[in-house]
Amino acid sequence: MTFVTYGGVTVxxxxxxxxxxxxxxxxxxxxxxxxxxxxxxLPFLLAWSYGVLTVLGVGGLIGWVADTTLWISNWLGDVALVWGVGGQAGQTAGAARYLPLTQAGGGIVLILTAVMIVLSRKTRYGVDLKRGAWCGVCLGTSAGVAGFAAAPIAVAVNWLGDGLYGAF
Structure with a gap:
C-alpha cells in the first residue's frame, strides 16, 4: 500500500x-x-467513493492501478510543491486507519469497476467520474476528513457484498 504525501493530498x-x-x-x-x-x-461523489475503495482495500490489478495513480499523484504534487512554492518533497501526510474489505466486498468493488468503466465511456459525466475517482484515490489514505469517510464506505460495501453473495 502506498501512503499519500502532502503532494498527493494537494493534488x-x-x-x-x-x-x-x-x-x-x-x-x-x-x-x-x-x-x-x-x-x-452525485457522479463525482460516487466516483470519489469508488476511488477511496480501490486505494484502501483492494489488491490485484485494480489495487495496482490505484497505488500507481497515488504514486504518480504524490510525485506530481511533490514536484509542484517544491518548484511551485518552495516546499519539501516526500513528507508523508498522516495515514488513515481503514477497514479492509471482505471477500464479498472485493467482489462488489470488481462489479463497481466494470460499471465505472462503462459509465465513464458512455455518459456525459465521464469527466466527472474520472476526476472523482482520481480525487478519491488521492484523499482516501489521508488522515483528514476524507480518510475518516473511508471506514463507513468500506463497511457499507462489505455489508452490501455479504447481502448480495449471501443470497446465492
Whole structure:
C-alpha cells in the first residue's frame, strides 16, 4: 500500500476545488433550485467513493492501478510543491486507519469497476467520474476528513457484498 504525501493530498484537493469551481452555478441559481444543482455533484461523489475503495482495500490489478495513480499523484504534487512554492518533497501526510474489505466486498468493488468503466465511456459525466475517482484515490489514505469517510464506505460495501453473495 502506498501512503499519500502532502503532494498527493494537494493534488486531491486541487481536483476537488477544480470540480467545485467547474460545478458552481452561482448563488442565485443555487438558491432557486438547490436540489437540482446538488444532484450534479452525485457522479463525482460516487466516483470519489469508488476511488477511496480501490486505494484502501483492494489488491490485484485494480489495487495496482490505484497505488500507481497515488504514486504518480504524490510525485506530481511533490514536484509542484517544491518548484511551485518552495516546499519539501516526500513528507508523508498522516495515514488513515481503514477497514479492509471482505471477500464479498472485493467482489462488489470488481462489479463497481466494470460499471465505472462503462459509465465513464458512455455518459456525459465521464469527466466527472474520472476526476472523482482520481480525487478519491488521492484523499482516501489521508488522515483528514476524507480518510475518516473511508471506514463507513468500506463497511457499507462489505455489508452490501455479504447481502448480495449471501443470497446465492
Amino acid at each position: 486531491g484537493l486541487l481536483l476537488l476545488a477544480w470540480h467545485v469551481a467547474d460545478w458552481w452555478p452561482g448563488t442565485k441559481a443555487l438558491r432557486s433550485s438547490p436540489a437540482q444543482h446538488a444532484a450534479y455533484l
